[in-house]
Amino acid sequence: MTRFLLILLVLASIASAISVVYARHRHRVLFDEVTRLERARDELNVEFGRLQLEQATVAEATRIDQVARVRLGMKFPETADVVVIRP
Incomplete structure (x- = not known):
């Protein structure tokens, strides 16, 4: 009986170690x-921040251009209308 118990404890120890x-x-x-x-998450967060900044920059420039054209009636000058002044 003690031999069986000893073998059982050895097998349990081996199973536990494994x-x-x-x-x-x-x-x-x-x-x-x-x-x-x-x-990867950190790299994606950095890229997302760059894309947000780029979007804000593009959206701001587009909005300014739209307001200048629609509300103020502004347009880019024609080549003939540009005068270069040199000192």
């Missing part, structure tokens, strides 16, 4: 994936 090794390996794999995903 479980610990597997859990640590899985943890490392998942940690690497999280790190990679966080890096």
Whole structure:
């Protein structure tokens, strides 16, 4: 009976050790994936900020041009209307 109990405890210890090794390996794999995903998220956030700035710049210039043309009746001068003054 004690021999059976000893064998059972040894097998349980081996199974426990294998479980610990597997859990640590899985943890490392998942940690690497999280790190990679966080890096990708940060790169996308930087790109999103650049795109927002670009959109704001384009939208502002377009809006100013639209207001100048519609409300104020402004237009780009023709080549013949441009006068260059030199000192």
